[in-house]
Every structure is written in structure tokens, then in C-alpha cells.
Amino acid sequence: MIEISVIIPVYNAAEFLEKAVKSAAYFDEVKEIILAEDQSTDHSLEICRRLLSEIPKVKLFQHPNGENRGAGASRNLGIDHATSDFIAFLDADDYYLPNRFDAEKKLFSNPAIEGVFGAIGTEYLTEKGKQEFQSKFKEVSLSTVNYPAEGKEVFRGLLSLTPEVFGTSFHLNSLTIRKLSLDRHHIRFNESLRVHQDTELIMRLAYHCYLKTGIIDEAIAVRGIHDDNRITKIIKYTPQYNQRQLLLWKSMYNWALSNRISPEYKKRIYLIYKSFDLSLKDGLIKYGCIFLELLKNPEIAKTKYRFTYYNR
Structure with missing residues (x-):
């Protein structure tokens, strides 16, 4: 038992x-x-x-x-x-x-x-x-x-x-x-x-x-x-909600960097983290379209929304 x-x-x-x-x-x-x-x-x-x-x-x-x-x-x-x-x-x-x-x-x-x-x-x-x-x-x-x-x-x-x-x-x-x-x-x-x-x-x-x-x-x-x-x-897509999500995914990204996980995983975590970061910095409260584009086609989304993924 x-x-x-x-x-x-x-x-x-x-x-x-x-x-x-x-x-x-x-x-x-x-x-x-x-x-x-x-x-x-x-x-x-x-x-x-x-x-x-x-x-x-x-x-x-x-x-x-x-x-x-x-x-x-x-x-x-x-x-x-x-x-x-x-x-x-x-x-x-x-x-x-x-x-x-x-x-x-x-x-x-x-x-x-x-x-x-x-x-x-x-x-x-x-x-x-x-x-x-x-x-x-x-x-x-x-x-x-x-x-x-x-x-x-x-x-x-x-x-x-x-x-x-x-x-x-x-x-x-x-x-x-x-x-x-x-x-x-x-x-x-x-x-x-x-x-x-x-x-x-x-x-x-x-x-x-x-x-x-x-x-x-x-x-x-x-x-x-x-x-x-x-x-x-919780009310989704509000600054408070996005701020909490940002803290979560920032923590995950720091973990990914410190553990040197595979680039595929690190990249995905970074994209999710960055989508919440952008939603607060740019005032994009309801950022759902950006979030989905980041996940489905990150290469296009990075160009469209003008941020860079640093492979480190």
C-alpha cells in the first residue's frame, strides 16, 4: 500500500x-x-x-x-x-x-x-x-x-x-x-x-x-x-490579470534560462511571457489575437509586432 x-x-x-x-x-x-x-x-x-x-x-x-x-x-x-x-x-x-x-x-x-x-x-x-x-x-x-x-x-x-x-x-x-x-x-x-x-x-x-x-x-x-x-x-484581459500572468511567465522564463532547457521549449515560454509583457507596455488589454499568433506562427508574429527573441 x-x-x-x-x-x-x-x-x-x-x-x-x-x-x-x-x-x-x-x-x-x-x-x-x-x-x-x-x-x-x-x-x-x-x-x-x-x-x-x-x-x-x-x-x-x-x-x-x-x-x-x-x-x-x-x-x-x-x-x-x-x-x-x-x-x-x-x-x-x-x-x-x-x-x-x-x-x-x-x-x-x-x-x-x-x-x-x-x-x-x-x-x-x-x-x-x-x-x-x-x-x-x-x-x-x-x-x-x-x-x-x-x-x-x-x-x-x-x-x-x-x-x-x-x-x-x-x-x-x-x-x-x-x-x-x-x-x-x-x-x-x-x-x-x-x-x-x-x-x-x-x-x-x-x-x-x-x-x-x-x-x-x-x-x-x-x-x-x-x-x-x-x-x-478574475476578469480576463484586464491589467491586473495580465500582470499576474506576466509574473508567472517571467518566472517560467527565468527558470528556462537557468536550466538551459531545449531552445524549442525556451522559445515557447518566452513568446508567452512576451505577449503578456506587450499587453501591459502597449496597453493591449485584450491581446488574444497577438497571443494566438505568437503561439501559432511565432516567426510572423515577431516581425508583425516588432520584438526579438534572443537565443541565449
């Missing part, structure tokens, strides 16, 4: 936390549930302490002096304290389904597979959250990739370098990864990113580690949509 540490960053999630924890405690494979409390301003810490006393699997950690350091730092805190061979993540307002680790139990018998990921569902917890979400995004009952993949095909798919559209990301709640792989490749969340640190970590994992799709045609976890979700506050 595989042994899993589930890491839950906790910030102002008092209303949902108990359901999340109990959904993880259900599994025999889950040996510990690490609550990384991040100086909540509601009574989340009180609930954490109660769950610590009631559920033997629960462990509670806080940052030094009880500081607030963000979701990335809280997940890193959990990783550093994890004692199991495998690590899974769960947001405090989400929950696992009974099939959460069905694929992992089979696939991790192959030592070459370092990580497994699947699909998640969506549940509307408040009417306002539902309206905000549906006004900004397409109705998505299942967040998943489009076809099975493994190894470098996952990384290429996330960068839209595959002939068939794979999907731009998958949800962190669906990922299970070997702790040894995180440590071997020195992979942790980028704490300087207050948002999108999960996407950035997934991209780096897909490059450094051998990932494989698990269950992608049905949900293995559920994302809760409510009034205070960050995702419901």
Missing part, C-alpha cells in the same frame, strides 16, 4: 475546512493530513486545533511567529514536514471523492512514474459565487486534460506544442507526486508568486519528473466555488 501525506494550506476557510479534512482522512493510504495554517483572520485556527485533537492523522503547522506568507509558502511548509513517500495537495475549500487514489494505487507500482494527475469537478457552494464564475468562465463540470499522456508529452502538451490540444494545466488537487522526486529536483513552490504558484510548479514538475495521467474522464476531487474564491474575482 502506498502512503500519502495530504497538504492543506489553510487561510480563512473555517466554513469548509472540516469537510476537506474528513474527505482526506477517509483513505487508508493517507497517513497524515498536514494543515499549514497561514494566519487566518477568521476562526480557522480554532478549527484546525479541534481537528488535531479529534483526528489522529491531522498535524498542524504554522509559519514562524504565526506569520502570513501565502499559499505557496504554506504548501512548502507542508512538504518540508511531510513524512510519507507520496504527497498530495488539497485546497481547504475543496474535497476528495472516494476514487481519489484509485489510479495511484495501480500506477505507482511502476517506479519510473513519479507523479499522477487526474480530473476534478466543480460544485457551486453559493449562488453569488456561481453567478460570478459563470459570468467569467465557460460552464465546466469537469476540469481535465483532453487525452492520456505521460513523460515529456505532458510538458509539451502544457506548452501547446502537441498536434492535438492537450490542455493548458491541470488542478493541483488532482496531483500525487513522489516526495523523493520533489527533493531530488529541488522543486518547491515559488513563494514570490502570490497567485499561479500552483501552475508554475506543475509546469516545472512536468519537465523534471515523469508524470502520467490517471483518471481523466471523471472527477477524483471537487473544487468548491463560493463568494470568496480568487478564481471568481
